[in-house]
Amino acid sequence: MGTAGxxxxxxxxxxxxxxxxxxxxxxxxxxxxxxxxxxxxxxxxEDPSRLDVILVTHRHLDHSGDLxxxxxxxxxxGWTRGGVVVAPRDVMxxxxxxxxxYHRGNLEGVEVLEEGWSxxxxxxxxxxxxxxxxxxxxxxxxxxxxxxxxxxYLTDGRYHPDMGDAYRECDLLVVSTTFFRPRRMxxxxxxxxxxxxxxxxxxxxxxxxxxxxxxxxxPERAAEAVFKDTGVPTIAARxxxxxxxxxxxxxxxxxxxxxxxxxxx
Numbered sequence: 591m592g593t594a595g596x597x598x599x600x601x602x603x604x605x606x607x608x609x610x611x612x613x614x615x616x617x618x619x620x621x622x623x624x625x626x627x628x629x630x631x632x633x634x635x636e637d638p639s640r641l642d643v644i645l646v647t648h649r650h651l652d653h654s655g656d657l658x659x660x661x662x663x664x665x666x667x668g669w670t671r672g673g674v675v676v677a678p679r680d681v682m683x684x685x686x687x688x689x690x691x692y693h694r695g696n697l698e699g700v701e702v703l704e705e706g707w708s709x710x711x712x713x714x715x716x717x718x719x720x721x722x723x724x725x726x727x728x729x730x731x732x733x734x735x736x737x738x739x740x741x742x743y744l745t746d747g748r749y750h751p752d753m754g755d756a757y758r759e760c761d762l763l764v765v766s767t768t769f770f771r772p773r774r775m776x777x778x779x780x781x782x783x784x785x786x787x788x789x790x791x792x793x794x795x796x797x798x799x800x801x802x803x804x805x806x807x808x809p810e811r812a813a814e815a816v817f818k819d820t821g822v823p824t825i826a827a828r829x830x831x832x833x834x835x836x837x838x839x840x841x842x843x844x845x846x847x848x849x850x851x852x853x854x855x
Contacts, residue, residue, distance in 0.1 A: 591620075591623075591626075591630040591634070591830070592630060592830075593798045593799065594607035594799070595652065595768045595777075596652075596801035596802060598802045599801060600625065604805060606630060606830070608626045608627040609621050609653070610622065610743070611634075612734060615736035616712040617642045617712040618643075619642060619716070621732075622645070622654070622745065623644060623655070623656040623657050625655035626655075627656035628656055628659045638663040638664055641673050642711045643676060643709075644664070644674075646703070647730055647745040648722075648746065649680055649688050650725075653745070657675070661696070671697070672697070672698045674699040674701060674709075674711070675689060675697055675699075677689065679728060680727060681728075682702065703728075703730050704728075705718055705730075707730075713736055713737065714734060715734070715736065716732060716733070716735075718733075719756045720750075720756035720757075722748070722753075729746060729747055731753075732745075733760070740759065740760045740761050741762045742763045742764065742790075743764050744763060744765045749782040754786045754787075754788070754790045757786070761840070762792060762793065763790060763796070764796045764798060765783050765796070765798070766798060767799065767800070767804065767809075768801045768804065769801055769804060770811075770812055783816055784816055787822050787824075792822060793823075795813075795816060795823070796826075810826050812826060813825050825842065830844075831844060832844035
């Protein structure tokens with residue numbers, strides 16, 4: 591639903607910021623519904639009332655801006671109870687919760703994302719991979735598994751050596767790669783992603799969540815650098831691209847141009 595990362599790219603919508611839609615094991619999960627998540631979902635021909643889980647990895651607006659909008663659309667304003675929200679405790683509690691309290695009674699459940707958390711939704715297994723250091727807010731990466739296929743979602747965070755082990759043996763590792771070069775910020779850069787991939791050894795890697803610097807340098811150049819230094823097939827995600835499991839790997843079966851053509855048609 592989008593590949594935006596960072597303030598300028600998100601707030602000027604230089605890339606879309608709707609998060610990631612995952613379908614597996616008969617379940618539908620929306621990861622990190624940033625601004626525009628509902629609009630992108632509907633434009634893609636998906637029904638928000640079918641969402642089983644809305645999962646937020648941390649409270650920053652580019653990951654949670656449309657959380658309440660998705661909850662409202664999932665429950666049809668309370669007329670259709672259902673769906674589960676999973677998010678860190680600081681998304682749910684405190685003086686400034688992101689998830690509005692009046693929505694919660696319309697949901698089937700609310701679960702706290704924390705270390706050791708896991709759940710099964712239909713044929714999809716979800717669990718916490720690792721707590722990430724990230725600007726003082728609770729932040730967790732996750733792993734999703736269905737029918738022997740393992741996908742890791744490495745969200746924002748400062749590089750930590752444990753990341754490689756936490757996301758080991760994934761068929762696909764989706765990495766929030768905000769910067770081309772290392773910075774003193776709690777976001778990953780291309781050289782740090784290379785180190786993680788070398789340790790984790792996934793079968794494939796997708797880079798996403800691009801800053802202005804990354805757009806200037808070129809996400810495709812970043813993907814080429816990761817592949818060159820690790821030997822692991824790597825692609826740069828594009829807004830509205832679709833990845834499908836084809837039995838022995840993920841294949842991009844829809845490009846943004848095809849998505850737009852379907853919308854116009």
